[in-house]
Amino acid sequence: MKLVRWGNKGSEKPGVVDREGRVRDLSGVLPDVAGEALGAASLDRLGAIDLAQLPLAPADARLGPCVGQVGKIVCVGLNYSDHAAESNMPVPAEPVLFFKATSSLSGPHDDVVIPPGAQKVDWEVELGVVIGKEARYVSRERALDHVAGYCIVNDVSERAWQIERGGQWDKGKSADTFAPLGPWLVTRDEIADPQALDMWLEVDGKRYQQGNTRTMIFDVATVVSYISHFMSLQPGDVISTGTPPGVGMGQKPQPVYLRAGQTMRLGVAGLGEQQQRAVASTVDTTHA
Known part of the structure; x- marks a missing residue:
């Protein structure tokens, strides 16, 4: 998977890139691409999602840092x-x-x-x-x-x-x-x-x-x-x-x-x- 964070600086939402290269909104599935969401069990659950059922992010959405809440x-x-x-x-x-x-x-x-x-x-x-x-x-x-x-x-x-x-x-x-x-x-x-x-x-x-x-x-x-x-x-x-x-x-x-x-x-x-x-x-x- 290719995970992203998209939106205005400081209020980015989680997203995933589909096979067509479009960003799909993951905010209804997880709070952020951060912390426990990066664990193997969480990534396995995300991998099983039908991306076509997720809403599309705006085509011109800004991409933020791809990981949130970075500790160091x-x-x-x-x-x-x-x-x-x-x-x-x-x-x-x-x-x-x-x-x-x-x-x-x-x-x-x-x-x-x-x-x-x-x-x-x-x-x-x-x-x-x-x-x-x-x-x-x-x-x-x-x-x-x-x-x-x-x-x-x-x-x-x-x-x-x-x-x-x-x-x-x-x-x-x-x-x-x-x-x-x-x-x-x-x-x-x-x-x-x-x-x-x-x-x-x-x-x-x-x-x-x-x-x-x-x-x-x-x-x-x-x-x-x-x-x-x-x-x-x-x-x-x-x-x-x-x-x-x-x-x-x-x-x-x-x-x-x-x-x-x-x-x-x-x-x-x-x-x-x-x-x-x-x-x-x-x-x-x-x-x-």
Whole structure:
């Protein structure tokens, strides 16, 4: 299944994509694509529904983040060896973990806002993993049993704040709109192998990133197991698993960063596409 959340920001409704690519309204069936609704029993019940009996959402409905009530966004840094190289950082011996604030979540086609004072805003197409069952000290062999499905994450980053402002990556990762999520949460049964997915990203039609999840240093099962030994993972938590090479920071002979008015388009095989326009912040910080 391809689950979505549609409607105005802050009041999204649950939905499912039918075989014709139309969004069907699930609000009469479950309250949200969140929490217990992501468990195996719930997904099995949804899979048995005759989608033709569900009302259609408006054709022009906005898509919100494909998961609601996200408790935490755990990210894996430098998880592709060639990306570590372009970042001038060593290949890690263990997964590098950091967080994005949940307030950074936005819809897959919402504008990405360049914050006041930001000069080095960058892009990162990533495979997102959505937890469906609590994971605590799970083995690698059982890790995927705790996954509800997969989605696209654009791990938008302000590199100066990430790298040059005291060593806390979270500061460069957590601005509002810096975590577009979706368009769909694709349930695990539809993705035969999460380590065989092509992924790409373009800015204004120029292809910058082209990769495949098979080149991850730490695969999805390893990452889920590893994180679960440091913190419990709850239904609805999102893991962003790292990005292949081609980020703006790594461009030669000099880095390239997002400017207001540019458009990012990105995709992961089987998980759809996102598109965001970069816009300048309208916040007046003069008297903040």
